[in-house]
Amino acid sequence: xxxxxxxxxxxxxxxxxxxxxxxxxxxxxxxxxxxxxxxxxxxxxxxxxxxxxxxxxxxxxxxxxxxxxxxxxxxxxxxxxxxxxxxxxxxxxxxxxxxxxxxxxxxxxxxxxxxxxxxxxxxxxxxxxxxxxxxxxxxxxxxxxxxxxxxxxxxxxxxxxxxxxxxxxxxxxxxxxxxxxxxxxxxxxxxxxxxxxxxxxxxxxxxxxxxxxxxxxxxxxxxxxxxxxxxxxxxxxxxxxxxxxxxxxxxxxxxxxxxxxxxxxxxxxxxxxxxxxxxxxxxxxxxxxxxxxxxxxxxxxxxxxxxx
Amino acid sequence: xxxxxxxxxxxxxxxxxxxxxxxxxxxxxxxxxxxxxxxxxxxxxxxxxxxxxxxxxxxxxxxxxxxxxxxxxxxxxxxxxxxxxxxxxxxxxxxxxxxxxxxxxxxxxxxxxxxxxxxxxxxxxxxxxxxxxxxxxxxxxxxxxxxxxxxxxxxxxxxxxxxxxxxxxxxxxxxxxxxxxxxxxxxxxxxxxxxxxxxxxxxxxxxxxxxxxxxxxxxxxxxxxxxxxxxxxxxxxxxxxxxxxxxxxxxxxxxxxxxxxxxxxxxxxxxxxxxxxxxxxxxxxxxxxxxxxxxxxxxxxxxxxxxx
Numbered sequence: 001x002x003x004x005x006x007x008x009x010x011x012x013x014x015x016x017x018x019x020x021x022x023x024x025x026x027x028x029x030x031x032x033x034x035x036x037x038x039x040x041x042x043x044x045x046x047x048x049x050x051x052x053x054x055x056x057x058x059x060x061x062x063x064x065x066x067x068x069x070x071x072x073x074x075x076x077x078x079x080x081x082x083x084x085x086x087x088x089x090x091x092x093x094x095x096x097x098x099x100x101x102x103x104x105x106x107x108x109x110x111x112x113x114x115x116x117x118x119x120x121x122x123x124x125x126x127x128x129x130x131x132x133x134x135x136x137x138x139x140x141x142x143x144x145x146x147x148x149x150x151x152x153x154x155x156x157x158x159x160x161x162x163x164x165x166x167x168x169x170x171x172x173x174x175x176x177x178x179x180x181x182x183x184x185x186x187x188x189x190x191x192x193x194x195x196x197x198x199x200x201x202x203x204x205x206x207x208x209x210x211x212x213x214x215x216x217x218x219x220x221x222x223x224x225x226x227x228x229x230x231x232x233x234x235x236x237x238x239x240x241x242x243x244x245x246x247x248x249x250x251x252x253x254x255x256x257x258x259x260x261x262x263x264x265x266x267x268x269x270x271x272x273x274x275x276x277x278x279x280x281x282x283x284x285x286x287x288x289x290x291x292x293x294x295x296x297x298x299x300x301x302x303x304x305x306x307x308x
Numbered sequence: 309x310x311x312x313x314x315x316x317x318x319x320x321x322x323x324x325x326x327x328x329x330x331x332x333x334x335x336x337x338x339x340x341x342x343x344x345x346x347x348x349x350x351x352x353x354x355x356x357x358x359x360x361x362x363x364x365x366x367x368x369x370x371x372x373x374x375x376x377x378x379x380x381x382x383x384x385x386x387x388x389x390x391x392x393x394x395x396x397x398x399x400x401x402x403x404x405x406x407x408x409x410x411x412x413x414x415x416x417x418x419x420x421x422x423x424x425x426x427x428x429x430x431x432x433x434x435x436x437x438x439x440x441x442x443x444x445x446x447x448x449x450x451x452x453x454x455x456x457x458x459x460x461x462x463x464x465x466x467x468x469x470x471x472x473x474x475x476x477x478x479x480x481x482x483x484x485x486x487x488x489x490x491x492x493x494x495x496x497x498x499x500x501x502x503x504x505x506x507x508x509x510x511x512x513x514x515x516x517x518x519x520x521x522x523x524x525x526x527x528x529x530x531x532x533x534x535x536x537x538x539x540x541x542x543x544x545x546x547x548x549x550x551x552x553x554x555x556x557x558x559x560x561x562x563x564x565x566x567x568x569x570x571x572x573x574x575x576x577x578x579x580x581x582x583x584x585x586x587x588x589x590x591x592x593x594x595x596x597x598x599x600x601x602x603x604x605x606x607x608x609x610x611x612x613x614x615x616x
């Protein structure tokens with residue numbers, strides 16, 4: 001344990017993950033707890049951190065965190081940095097908690113050509129961990145709020161959000177689309193319903209119209225109840241890919257190669273949908289958040305080497 | 309009461325409305341009850357009808373109903389008629405309940421160019437009541453599931469659905485967009501937030517991206533909490549209008565004039581959004597459902613005159 005140089009915390013809405021990192025940038029050990037900011041009552045973040053770290057809390061090493069812990073509802077607000085922003089700049093804008101327990105990576109703000117602001121917290125750190133110094137990358141971070149990002153020249157040039165995961169959950173649970181969905185039944189293992197949804201989502205049309213297909217296809221017998229959820233998932237992801245590709249093209253990116261950053265079943269869905277769209281998907285590292293925290297700590301001048 | 313020729317029932321999911329109609333096609337009186345099909349337990353529709361009609365139940369007049377009462381979850385299933393369908397054809401496909409208590413108007417099924425089926429129940433009757441024999445009309449029926457329809461030559465040529473009202477309700481109540489929305493606060497009486505949302509919705513973009521603006525605009529102080537709901541409403545309606553216009557154009561309709569059918573505050577919102585889109589809105593009759601039921605009864609050969 002004496003080789004430890006850093007504690008890196010990926011602190012989100014529902015969970016918190018801590019990694020103990022050596023001077024050589026490698027992860028020595030990691031811990032996880034359901035202590036996301038929503039689970040912390042009365043702003044008792046210091047206690048939550050102690051609970052997460054356990055016996056690591058007595059180690060005399062620096063601590064850095066990213067994610068919703070830096071939001072207005074978190075421990076300390078780390079104001080958004082405007083895009084384009086270099087990873088160096090993020091490292092210069094780390095914000096310490098009042099008691100100095102750790103420093104927090106700021107989120108990012110982008111202003112889209114459509115006039116809408118866009119925000120991320122946590123994904124900027126994953127991008128720092130998933131894109132090398134000399135790369136130009138179009139990346140997607142699938143999730144409740146999927147992010148597509150353009151990284152080039154060690155800078156986050158821009159990004160855009162799609163509420164794909166949240167729409168899927170909310171429509172199935174609370175709209176008429178869930179009524180015929182039979183979520184208890186086994187989904188189609190062949191992936192055919194998902195692929196049909198992707199194909200539909202890649203076509204022109206308003207999502208508020210297309211989504212109604214989850215009802216009408218089931219109503220007319222063209223889609224089995226157990227397949228409705230997979231079809232809707234494919235529709236939403238296909239729709240996202242179609243529009244993200246337009247967004248990438250508007251930034252001069254080819255959009256025929258995408259780095260998919262994440263570590264779960266959702267990434268597999270995206271890779272399948274991207275393949276169907278004729279887009280080559282390359283996986284990002286599964287530990288992008290820790291790698292990003294290490295990189296930002298290094299940019300901040302802390303004594304730690306780059307992750308191998 | 310002896311002049312009565314017909315009882316016309318608009319029987320939907322949450323409410324049922326009955327009108328007593330004279331031989332001259334005029335409404336003599338009307339009654340309403342919260343006896344929509346969702347409120348009827350154990351298929352006791354005959355009792356619900358008696359409760360709705362009160363002392364009208366002893367009148368020896370014919371009865372006709374439209375709406376969800378003809379769905380699989382209703383009293384008797386009136387199978388969908390495929391578009392294009394004439395109002396005459398609808399009148400030939402009336403389905404009687406097993407006990408002969410009334411006849412039910414069938415719903416309509418359309419197959420879109422996007423490969424998705426589409427369905428309506430009840431709106432076909434409102435269209436029969438809102439479009440004259442010699443008219444060619446692009447109509448919108450705003451609601452939970454907004455319908456845009458093309459009527460020409462006494463036929464329903466086609467239609468398309470947008471889940472605008474349901475998305476609005478579900479996103480505000482169950483997604484992150486509702487968090488900053490302060491629904492208790494008074495909405496902007498100037499209509500400015502709504503108009504801003506309409507303008508945004510009329511622009512290119514995926515709804516799963518654009519809707520996130522309801523959060524980011526509020527988060528960055530560009531939209532006040534009490535205005536979030538109005539902005540989101542405008543966004544969804546603007547997005548619907550943009551895509552409905554494309555749909556109309558694909559059918560050879562100009563789309564610069566739209567008949568708005570309905571009778572509540574939602575219609576005012578649509579008229580305002582249509583004006584902002586440069587589309588002339590003409591109001592349909594507020595009693596379109598009753599007029600449509602009278603028209604279909606007449607087409608069925610019942611002894612009743614056209615509504616004046």
